[in-house]
Amino acid sequence: MHRPSPIETRLAAELAEARPDLVDRYVAELPGARAAVLTRLWRALAHEPLPWVARRVRGAHSLALRLADGRALHGPQADPYATDGYVTAVRLDGVAYDDPARLMTDLGWPHSGGFAAELGHSAASLALSRADREFPPKEWPDHDWEWEQRVVDGHPFHPNCRSRPGFSAAEQLAYGPEHRPVVRLETVPVAAGDCLLTGDWPDGLRDAGRLLIPVHPWQRAHVLKGGSAVPWRDAHPLMSLRTLALPGGAHVKTALSARLTSSVRDISAYSIGAAMTLSSFATDLASRTDGLLHITRTLGAVTADSPDLAALLRESPQAYAAPGERVLPVAALATTGLPGSPSWLAEFTRLALTVGLRLLDLGVALEAHGQNLLVVLSETGAPRRLVYRDLADIRLSPARLTRHGITPPELTGRLVTDDETNLRRKLFGSLVAGALAGTAGSGPALAAALATAVPRLPATPDLTALLESPLPAKALTLMRLSPEVPGDQWAALPNPLAGVR
Structure with missing residues (x-):
């Protein structure tokens, strides 16, 4: 019988103070939340x-892991593209574990203690998110932020899908998009001469030679201690939690120096300095996709010489919806029922790969996961076009751009690479192993959609590489267990495209 973890117990006690009506539902959701996190960890x-892990022995319906220290782990076969919480327990030397945090603790690998705490936070916060889900959900939401609120489980494959250490139960309810809050943003005034500003900064965020930088209230309370701040405007949090939609206006990306999933969500001076150059370049490049892709423009970006105090203003993806159309993040598609149609899923897959491969051939690899990539649906739900937001993690290839007669933007640093492996990993790992797999929900469904879509795609060297190689995906657990290794690390997943022509 499962013993509640300290994290689960603490969150329950906090919930009893903040929302006592949710306590019973939270407790009831804990087993399913643990299974959802354990499924991601087992993957x-x-x-x-x-x-x-020294060796993997795959049976017809089971998987055995022989560990380097002589122990053994047993569990079900692991579909790398499945999103359901189908792993309810695994066995370590015959002892059953239904709690991913306890399993990671007892594995005793380097850094497993810290990662185990994150897994505990992830399961507890996921149970809270599920306990407070909207029921019944609207069939077709009216506002862009309502689509974002429907993504209750977070990242479809990261074990830290809902990890929010540093957030109390009350703060999760107040700021998590799945809890449908309204957040009052604040502003911090900074002398204009002390800021790095690119693009236009609206008059409403200027005051007597000072720039007013929007800040998230969690950041104000926990990081920006001291100094002056004033209430600004109500906004609705989006999937990334730190980006919020102003009703009828722009999206505001704030610095939020908390570790969510893998990364601390501040905003670097590098991102601020590159923001407008990237936005202008990407907008022009999107015109080469025959109207199939729009890029949300960055309107202005500012930092007060600190990654903890910075903000970007970005236009809403709704700007690219014609009357009767809807724009929603790809991560929200699974809540619509549309991917349950094999023909719909194949058509969406074809659209996404057409755009992604076209830009990759030109020299731009998108970080096209389900949060950054949005789809424009017709009144009948047909996928028409794509919208991409947040250019901070794309990759640009000067060699490829030049080959197509495109002048590369004047940028240096991590955004720029001609390494074909890195370019393909960026796109394939985010789009195929991420957005498309999360939408399909399983390996067989993804394979069927790809088998229909791929023959209709233009033949390029990148498509050949996608067909003939294992599918790259970020090794998210390895990265959390080896923080001393800089940059991304990668896994090679069984390729559902193998043999598809």
């Missing part, structure tokens, strides 16, 4: 290049 143990 990583089964497929990531973890140095503590």
